[in-house]
Amino acid sequence: MAADEGGASGSNSSPGASGEGTSNRRIVTVALMMAMAVAAMEQTVVSPAMPTIIARLKGVEIYALVFSAYLLASTITTPLYGKLADRHGRKRVLLFGLGLFGVGSMLSGLSRSMPELIAMRVVQGLGAGAVAPIVLTILGDLYTLEERARVQGLFSGVWGVSSIAGPALGGALTDQLSWRWVFFVSVPFGLIAMLILAVGVKETVAERESRPLDLAGAAWLTGGTAALLLAVIGGEGRPWELEVVLLGLAVGFLVLFVRQERRAADPVLPIDLLAQPALAASIAGSFIIGGLLIAIDTYVPLFVQGVRGGSATAAGRSIMPLFASWSVSVFIAAKLVPRWGFRRTAVVGSVLITGGSTGLVAGALVPEWSRPAFFLGMGVIGLGMGPTSLSYILGVQNAVAWDRRGAATGSVIFSRMIGGAVIVGLLGAVLGHALAWRLGTSSGVDIAAALRPETHGQLTAAQLSAVRDALGSTLRDIFLLISAMAVLGLACAARVAGGRAVDRPDAPASARGRGDAELLPAALET
Structure with missing residues (x-):
């Protein structure tokens, strides 16, 4: 990587950055904050609407899956998105996640039955899993440690306030408009965040030695996490034998996952x-x-x-x-x-x-x-x-x-x-x-x-x-x-x-005081 204008010379082993200054970085930070807020609010905004949803779509016996399907999908994909962001760049993976989250939100609001809503909540959760890890990773790339402490603290506050505001907003939307708007409401904010990130962040992912994606590790981790979550968030009255089977599967899959990660060239975790x-x-x-x-x-x-x-x-x-x-x-x-x-x-x-x-x-x-x-x-x-x-x-x-x-x-x-x-x-x-x-x-x-x-x-x-x-x-x-x-x-x-x-010492140039919104990692060590 060429030397930064007025900055330290780049090297093959450290990320670097250049850009239009702190104003651009602040705009990108606002977009990241918006993305974090809609993901946090989505975890709580649905609860007040559930009685109305049950009345409209029926399916009371499976309504709990509306919550657990989202939680399961977003949890199992979180570590996978983190790994993909290291391999293919933060920006493109976050945009993919936000896009999938938006599609899942729209389809959830358009659902005509409880099984359809549950399936669309899975899509929504698959996108939501990208938001928190990649937003925090980008903040780590853009800010010095001291700056990052302040900014990530602000994001923690945004997460907390959004979680508290979710139930109140969900109740108001259900009463004043329709239960479908508890899903639609996040879409415009997600689109605005995507637009700002697409325009305001310039990212070049350096060429690196091609190593196969650890698909086996991803599969074992997904299976183990899914079995564990199904065991602990299951419904009432479920036979204890099923709990034992799920816990046994979770332990078995996670043991296989650890064995796979020990020998994988580029492990998921x-x-x-x-x-x-x-x-x-x-x-x-x-x-x-x-x-x-x-x-x-x-x-x-x-x-x-x-x-x-x-x-x-x-x-x-x-x-x-x-x-x-x-x-x-x-x-x-x-x-x-x-x-x-x-x-x-x-x-x-x-x-x-x-x-x-x-x-x-x-x-x-x-x-x-x-x-x-x-x-x-x-x-x-x-x-x-x-x-x-x-x-x-x-x-x-x-x-x-x-x-x-x-x-x-x-x-x-x-x-x-x-x-x-x-x-x-x-x-x-x-x-x-x-x-x-x-x-x-x-x-x-x-x-x-x-x-x-x-x-x-x-x-x-x-x-x-x-x-x-x-x-x-x-x-x-x-x-x-x-x-x-x-x-x-x-x-x-x-x-x-x-x-x-x-x-x-390998912090990006933005972390050395250039303050911008351009992520340009140099060639990474293999």
């Missing part, structure tokens, strides 16, 4: 990262963070409604302190990471998460105090989430070369998504068994009625009291498990890369 304790700790910590977030989002509202008798609105508000404080903490964390390094920042954040989780336990132990205890606990957890999650993603990105950054970023995002599904699935099993044991058969209340606050009005006073006591004690145990997971997360944080965080 960089398995050797797990051999480095600091990087393995970041990936494991991301797994735990994903589980903590989804667990809190699932079980705190259940406590507010099912134990304290609060409304759905009150349940929704109960988790807002977490996302609000998270949005603030990411900006603080952006200044801490360059000064303190990845490990110290992650440890401080994990201490806050662990401390905040005790507020959940305290609220469950003394239900009368649950409102202030939850408010304080969730706020402290949010303050810890910013530094911890930011340290994990930046630490992994900074530890690998350009040609592995996409796969490394995809590994972290994939770990977080899997953690959310697996941990919530396990906690759900604990909740079901513990609640069944506490209620017994004498109460005359089945587990389904106990777990659905909307049916509590049909219970007698004695049954309702028994349900609330049993559910309160069981959720206390769940919060204790969440607190124990936070301690494990603290142990992971203590193992991430230490020292002062600095840019890699």
Whole structure:
């Protein structure tokens, strides 16, 4: 690569960039933010529309697949997109993903039956899997470490705000227009983001030694992940034998995947990262963070409604302190990471998460105090989430070369998504068994009625009291498990890369102060 005008000379082993300046880079960043927002909102905007969708399309017995199909498709493709971005360039893979997401969104809104909607949600999820890993990878290419800390912190805030706004927007669109608009609404924003990226980002992918795509590894990973997710997000009343079969398939496929990756010339996931304790700790910590977030989002509202008798609105508000404080903490964390390094920042954040989780336990132990205890606990957890999650993603990105950054970023995002599904699935099993044991058969209340606050009005006073006591004690145990997971997360944080965080020597020219939106990786080492 030729030397940059007014900049350092390029080399064969490091990416470089040139462009029109920071204004172009900011426009591209806005487009990336827009792409991240629509993907985040799509996870929550559908929920309020589901009763109307069921009334129109029928198929209530399979409605849960509308959610799980999307989650499954987006999760299994996340690491694959990260690898493809390293091989074929960030821009073209992200544009493909956004395009597929838009097509899936339009087709979902045009669906005429529940099976058709589920199939189109799979298409939508297959596109959504590209967004988070590649957006964060591009940010890693365009910004210095200090800049990236600020920008990725902003993107974490966008993700949180979009997730909160999703249910409100979905309800409004369903009431004022049609349930179909919960799918249509993301399409114009996705198209605008694609147009800006197509025009504003110039990318040249260097020639590299041709190595076959690891199709076998991709197949084993897809099969193992799909079997695992189907096992933990399955429906009620499913025979336990099927659960055992699915878990057995998951273990078998993932063992074959690891064997394949050890001998593959160009593996889908960089398995050797797990051999480095600091990087393995970041990936494991991301797994735990994903589980903590989804667990809190699932079980705190259940406590507010099912134990304290609060409304759905009150349940929704109960988790807002977490996302609000998270949005603030990411900006603080952006200044801490360059000064303190990845490990110290992650440890401080994990201490806050662990401390905040005790507020959940305290609220469950003394239900009368649950409102202030939850408010304080969730706020402290949010303050810890910013530094911890930011340290994990930046630490992994900074530890690998350009040609592995996409796969490394995809590994972290994939770990977080899997953690959310697996941990919530396990906690759900604990909740079901513990609640069944506490209620017994004498109460005359089945587990389904106990777990659905909307049916509590049909219970007698004695049954309702028994349900609330049993559910309160069981959720206390769940919060204790969440607190124990936070301690494990603290142990992971203590193992991430230490020292002062600095840019890699092979950082792109934009990371050396040229600030642009052109990605021009030089010839990559093979």
